[in-house]
Amino acid sequence: MSIVLDSGEPAGPLADKWDAFKDQMKLVSPANKRKHTILVVGTGLAGASAAATLAELGYHVKAFCIQDSPRRAHSIAAQGGINSTKNYPYDGDSVYRLFYDTIKGGDYRSRESNVHRLAQLSANIIDQCVAQGVPFAREYGGELATRSFGGAQVSRTFYAKGQTGQQLLLGAYGALNRQIDAGRVEMFERREMLDLVKVDGKARGIITRDLVTGKLEKHAGHAVLLCTGGYGRVYFLSTNAFNSNGTAAWRCHKRGALFANPCYVQIHPTCIPASGDYQSKLTLMSESLRNDGRVWVPKKHEDAEAIRNGSKTAKDIEPQDRDYYLETKYPSFGNLVPRDVASRNAKTVCDDGRGVNITGRAVFLDFETAIERDGEDAIRDRYGNLFHMYEKITGDNPYKVPMKIYPATHYTMGGLWVDYSLMTNIPGLFALGEANFSDHGANRLGASALMQGLADGYFVIPHTLGNYLATHKPAAIDESHPEFETVQQEVQDDIDSFLESHQSGSTTVIDVYRRLGQVMYDRVGMARTADGLRSAIADIRKLREEFENDVKVPQNTDFNKYLEVAFRARDFLEMAELLARDALEREESAGGHFREEHQTEDGEARRNDDDFAYVAAWEWKGDGEEHELHKEQLVFENVKLVQRSYK
Amino acid sequence: MATKSFVLKVWRQDGPDSPGTVEDLTEYAKDVNEHASFLEMLDLINERLMADGKRPIEFDSDCREGICGQCGCVVNGQAHGSQRGTTVCQLHMRSFEDGQTIVVEPFRATAFPVIKDLVVDRSAFDKIQQAGGYVSVPTGPKPDANSFKIGKEVSDRAFDAAACIGCGACVAACPNASASLFTGAKITQFALMPQGAPERKRRVSRMVETMDDLGFGHCSNIGECEAACPKEISLESIAIMKREYLKAMLAGS
Incomplete structure (x- = not known):
């Protein structure tokens, strides 16, 4: 059966599409809403805001998270801010401009209609969050403060020190708590979704594992919302949380949901560099630091060498011997170029032998100029907690010496394919936030992830879900439907046979997983080649075999962290191959996907719009079978496709 | 190395x-x-x-x-x-x-x-928050964000209280296993901000009573919680909570 990828967006002018959708959509009456159960998987910004809003509308909501509390979802760690077209600084911002910046920032590989709706809703988000009591940064006059982020020439980013994600998530968590207190949301903590239950082709429930007791549970509903974040942990080391994973999305993929653009991965330029094999994660230093921090490396190789061996420090390098390469190369945007551009340039100068830490993979982010200009107190006010965090991890004081930073995997633009209603190709299965693919194209701009998560959860899904329920009228079924028992038994059999076959082995889950990450960084990372990708696929297959045959896993079936990690790593070993395959098929460079064969003379990404202006949506064909590629052609009616320039 | x-x-x-x-x-x-x-x-x-x-x-x-x-x-x-x-x-x-x-x-x-082993059940913290750690606003059209004018000093203090990460160190450090710093931090955030005003009495009454019902001990001003707090939440939060609670009791809420 061939799959037709239709965005389902209303016809008509771009700026009117969302209103047209809302005017035409079908509604569920208040009395009927409470007869519908909605399963929300994940409680980050997208999940918590969706669960709270749907419950308030009257739906019966069941929400699930893998952590011990919904407040811990990894949205909590987002630092820098959230974009909005409020235009308070009166510097020329508009809905169109945010739309345009996002499309351009994504290197013309996202869907115009979804992005435009996101820009339209961005102002509502700030109003909503302020009404909730989110303590955004303010000016002395009492109004909201903004700052600039990469890829924009206006100041449209709202923030709460370097803890914007925390404050927005706690706002959504509060809204969720209000509904839990009112009895309209049933909250299930320490539960991991391990499978999707389909009945008559529609998503009708999930199988979860209680991570404390190890017992499987069935949950039936009229729709399933995946708000489970991205798959950045396929690189093992990333800025994601230890438990962040792609399992729920991958299991849905294996039940028929298409996985779109997996090769679009954001490797964030400003992270604390990797330094040893004991490391379990890399820590982000917010992009907002590039408002005041200047990125540089020494011009001379001997100076870089001297810094690496400790005979010189940054202070010993005279101003004329410093290469502020972003400011020189991109005078219009300077240090505030988009993330993919900043990352690639950091790699280039380090490949050139001018890296500044012991591994040779780091560049300076220097606040000396800003401290001289504004004073240490002003810098502390803006970034105090980030500087504090940096000092705790590295032992260096960034008020005195420049930070050392290097790119690390941070965000995945790819995800489950969704239409304009955020519904996957499986009716009744929706994907929100980072779990879907729709808004950021091949590269996400800073401060846009929080915006998307909250737009999807607070403002999009309440409308599109109702329209689905009123149109498709899914039948009333519960967990006694035989399909639930069938799927639960399949999951149980899988767990049992997995434990059985991993009683002994010469290595551990973490060891194989870490090596997978190394393959991904080396060959499916910031720069990719056809040969590298082919050899990566071969190595991923070998690792998968080793994982199957030689990994020892603790055998207890109750609380068992390494069993959880084993299942997630096993899914990543499958997903990794698809990621590399997608990167191999995409014979162009776009945003975070950089193929060395496809670059301009000065080393910028060169797209091929004639052949690759499409969404690559991959269909699972079964164990051991090749994925099948489906294409959604991207249509650009409102922006002109040009070579991205930040010069 | x-x-x-x-x-x-x-x-x-x-x-x-x-x-x-x-x-x-x-x-x-x-x-x-x-x-x-x-x-x-x-x-x-x-x-x-x-x-x-x-x-x-x-x-x-x-x-x-x-x-x-x-x-x-x-x-x-x-x-x-x-x-x-x-x-x-x-x-x-x-x-x-x-x-x-x-x-x-x-x-x-x-x-x-x-x-x-080292894993504990802190769901009691969620229950305290469910009893009122929020402003009751539905999702939907809201007044323009700048229609709330909040001075920078007040906003910064509210942020400092809101920075609590809910880890439970304050309870573990307290000889009475009191959750006062955790509860006080959220009450302080909303006591300082105008958005919290309409529900302030109900919020503090319900949150404090829930905290007591869940088996946390009373605060006897020892201060170990502040010393252990990874976000350095100030003891002032507890003072504000006590004041808010007293005001709510006197007002008969």
Whole structure:
């Protein structure tokens, strides 16, 4: 059966599409809403805001998270801010401009209609969050403060020190708590979704594992919302949380949901560099630091060498011997170029032998100029907690010496394919936030992830879900439907046979997983080649075999962290191959996907719009079978496709 | 890179109803990279335990950058260890001496039953928040964000209180296992901001009463909570909570 990828967006002018959708959509009456159960998987910004809003509308909501509390979802760690077209600084911002910046920032590989709706809703988000009591940064006059982020020439980013994600998530968590207190949301903590239950082709429930007791549970509903974040942990080391994973999305993929653009991965330029094999994660230093921090490396190789061996420090390098390469190369945007551009340039100068830490993979982010200009107190006010965090991890004081930073995997633009209603190709299965693919194209701009998560959860899904329920009228079924028992038994059999076959082995889950990450960084990372990708696929297959045959896993079936990690790593070993395959098929460079064969003379990404202006949506064909590629052609009616320039 | 070895003793407990015991894991705690975080040290011990066919130490963690609040244990008698303003995931082995004795135990409180080893059940914290730790506004059209004018000083103080990560160190550090700093932080955020005003009496009454009902002890102004708090939430939050509570009681809410 061939799959037709239709965005389902209303016809008509771009700026009117969302209103047209809302005017035409079908509604569920208040009395009927409470007869519908909605399963929300994940409680980050997208999940918590969706669960709270749907419950308030009257739906019966069941929400699930893998952590011990919904407040811990990894949205909590987002630092820098959230974009909005409020235009308070009166510097020329508009809905169109945010739309345009996002499309351009994504290197013309996202869907115009979804992005435009996101820009339209961005102002509502700030109003909503302020009404909730989110303590955004303010000016002395009492109004909201903004700052600039990469890829924009206006100041449209709202923030709460370097803890914007925390404050927005706690706002959504509060809204969720209000509904839990009112009895309209049933909250299930320490539960991991391990499978999707389909009945008559529609998503009708999930199988979860209680991570404390190890017992499987069935949950039936009229729709399933995946708000489970991205798959950045396929690189093992990333800025994601230890438990962040792609399992729920991958299991849905294996039940028929298409996985779109997996090769679009954001490797964030400003992270604390990797330094040893004991490391379990890399820590982000917010992009907002590039408002005041200047990125540089020494011009001379001997100076870089001297810094690496400790005979010189940054202070010993005279101003004329410093290469502020972003400011020189991109005078219009300077240090505030988009993330993919900043990352690639950091790699280039380090490949050139001018890296500044012991591994040779780091560049300076220097606040000396800003401290001289504004004073240490002003810098502390803006970034105090980030500087504090940096000092705790590295032992260096960034008020005195420049930070050392290097790119690390941070965000995945790819995800489950969704239409304009955020519904996957499986009716009744929706994907929100980072779990879907729709808004950021091949590269996400800073401060846009929080915006998307909250737009999807607070403002999009309440409308599109109702329209689905009123149109498709899914039948009333519960967990006694035989399909639930069938799927639960399949999951149980899988767990049992997995434990059985991993009683002994010469290595551990973490060891194989870490090596997978190394393959991904080396060959499916910031720069990719056809040969590298082919050899990566071969190595991923070998690792998968080793994982199957030689990994020892603790055998207890109750609380068992390494069993959880084993299942997630096993899914990543499958997903990794698809990621590399997608990167191999995409014979162009776009945003975070950089193929060395496809670059301009000065080393910028060169797209091929004639052949690759499409969404690559991959269909699972079964164990051991090749994925099948489906294409959604991207249509650009409102922006002109040009070579991205930040010069 | 420099490595260190430790005399390591860890609380092991199979389940909520099992008796726990301190296990000496010194033989597994040799040659630890001093730049590893405390949790990465435990990761390493676990790899070695599993290689030996032994059950790894169960502990909670997630973001590993000090913001999610999922990690937390008592290190040498102090919640999150001895370093001020630091979660245990941000504590690094460079701050320990080579050969030092390290004793690791779970956060202990009646309201935080042990699940396994260092993992405890902190769902009581969620219940306190559910009793009113929010402003009751539905999703939908709202007044323009700048129609709330809030002075920078007030906003900054509200932010400082809102920075609580809900880790539970304050409870673990308190001899009475009081949750006053945790509860007070949220009440303070909304007591300072105009958005919190309409529900202030109901909020403080319900949250304080829920806290008491869940088995947390009373605050007797010892101040250990503030010292242990990785986000350095001020004791002033408790004073504000008490004042708000008194006002609510006098007003008969």
